[in-house]
Amino acid sequence: MTRRILLHVGTPKTGTSYLQDVLFHNRPLLREAGIAYPADRFDAHFLAALDLMQLPWGGLEQEAVGAWDRLAGEAAETTDGTVVISHEILARAGRAHVDRALRSLGRDEGAEIHVLVSARDLTRQIPAEWQENVKHRAELGYRQFLEQITDPERRSRIASWFWGVQELPDILDRWAADLPPERVHVVTVPPPGSDPGLLWQRFTEAFGLGGLALDLGNDRSNPSLGVPETALVRRINRSMNAQLPPPDYRPLVRELLAHQTLSQRRGSPRLSLPADLRGWVHEREEQWAAELDKRGYDVVGDLADLRGTDPSDTPATPDTASGTDGAPAVRSWPDPDQPDEAAVAAAAVDAIGSLLTEAAAARHEVERLRAALAGAEHELEQAYEHPGHPLRVKTVRVLEAHRSGRLALRVYRWVRGR
Template sequence: MSVVFVHIGLPKTGTTHLQNRLWRNRDLALNSSGLLYPGNAHSDHFHAAVHLQPERYLDWVDPAFARTWPTMLAQMRAWPQQSLLSHELFSTATPEHIATLMSDLSFADEVHVIATVRDLARQLPSAWQENVKNQRRATFDEFVASVRAFADAAETTGKTLPTEEEPFWEFQDHVRILGNWAKAVGPDRVHVVTVPRGRAVPGDTLWDRFLATLDVDPGPLTLTVPNMNTSLSAAQAEFLRRLNHRLQPSDIEWRRYDRVVKQQVIREILFEAPVGRPQGLSAVQREWAADKADEMIAAIRTAGYRVSGDLDDLTVARSADDDATPPSEADILAVALDTMAEMVKAAPMPEVGARWQTRAKNVVRRVQRRALGLRRSL
């Protein structure tokens, strides 16, 4: 029987780790469990998601990859067992986009949807940090205030909201998102995979829970990938946010920001530095997040979706030891100086000799021009 699973994210729920591991083990999964992870390149699932929503992701829709989705469709159509699509940008698909996708997948006997979901206490700092890593300048308190202000509106309308911050609920309102998909595939074919709390328990990791949804034995999938779940400390994130104020988008092109800040400063320096205290919620923020989480969990229970893991993983404790305490100025300065020191160590050696040689030649030329001018005046 032909069955297609569509993993829609959500973003910041371990999707990158899952996708990297799925891609690396795709041949093993095909041979041991009959699971097809289609595509000729790892990025094909990304191109499939953005080409489904061209008006939403206009900047990323590349005509050079126009044949990617038809190729993936052909691979899945020819495979008589299970296939899996996976990208977090499927989470922003509107009912119209979903209808288009379902039409494309009409060859399948069944279409199922999988959403990986994590609690708000972890999602809020993670989403804000991702904003900061992409040139945003709002403080964490400003970010949470924006999320709270638009919470009810996001649930009611499901529209992109006019806010300076990246619309949190457009990607994270799993109640609305799964409701849209359930209308297309049916509630009994919607699967919620909760992200475990704390240290992973052998046999009950996110990877195990995800594969259980697919009825895939994890035993033969032996190829591992590096742990990409690296985050910044509160002091590092605040240093980066302040740096963004000095690097206005009008002053630095995105390509330079990506290569210097994201690739060098963040990945090569900050991620390699000793990890400090992470950004947490204040007592007031935590109380609101706990109420909101309870409301969303109740909606998921009522919907009757299949759950891998435990919905209690999505609750938010009303008190915790990691409540937010702003990093001190000394902590932020230490991060800035450590980062500058590492930048100096990694910077290419300036060609000092060549520069002085050029300056010397310029001085000689000026003297020669002056001497020539004097001779002409005599």
């Protein structure tokens, strides 16, 4: 058999985190089925993508040095069967990066390379991308974001990144220009209201996972936030960015607050496009769908899914208050730059509760470690009084086996002047 490479290169916010989590946790079963997902840690393909494109990413790029060559080397060890590589930021790769990637994966040695792109309508992608910016410390407002991405010159960093990872025809021009259309696969994200399992069924078909008893329970999804919750995170960024370094921001703000706490508030209004931008967006959705159809790629799903639905096309949800004529008042478009302050305050209370719980757990752990250190110091002191006693030898060996123990030994020896 010829080595077959399935190279999944994006796009963001299309179920990629869940897909990668399932692939990572099912590596042994996949290997038995002749499918390799080479990764020694869950973010191995992310680090490889950073390394391939030499992208700055809050200090993680230093950890990523050499990661692409390691990944390509592991893929090369698979002499037959299928290798899957997947990360959504690969959509941003320039032509030189793409050429390096394909060469390192064996293009010139006859490897059968397939490119897969998972795609969602621009109507949902635009608000989702702004929210991702906010969850990565951005302070700019929604209207500022929209102004930048609609700038025809695309001069800002925000606009350059957005279109780099979202403009489907261009992504496929870069990644699949030299591939026959039957080796280019577009997986469309189903429209709102679809069966929740439909996207996974499409992934299963595209990646050849049918018939495998995969464990689907490990959900490392990237959940979305409502309007007031996103507004709260943006305010936290404006207040704390200068004080909170990246190694602390990710676990505390992005994971604990955004993903684990605020995303659970399901009753908040969702981010959407303002009315004045919908026509501009729908025009591009139509152009993209028509262009992909013309190219004859293998479509898993339906290109009609790339045409977003206006919120105005569905019946408006009445508010609980009544209008001046006694009829139910219709909710206006929820502007994340001017959110409902009561809703933001309610989200903030939930956020504070989550932080207090985390602080209490950390405090208890510190107390436990202090007690353990005090006990170790006492045992060491007792052993010192009896130099040849086996307890002393045992205690020293135990302490030297652990980082906190070695620290206790250093402190003890310094105090004793040894």
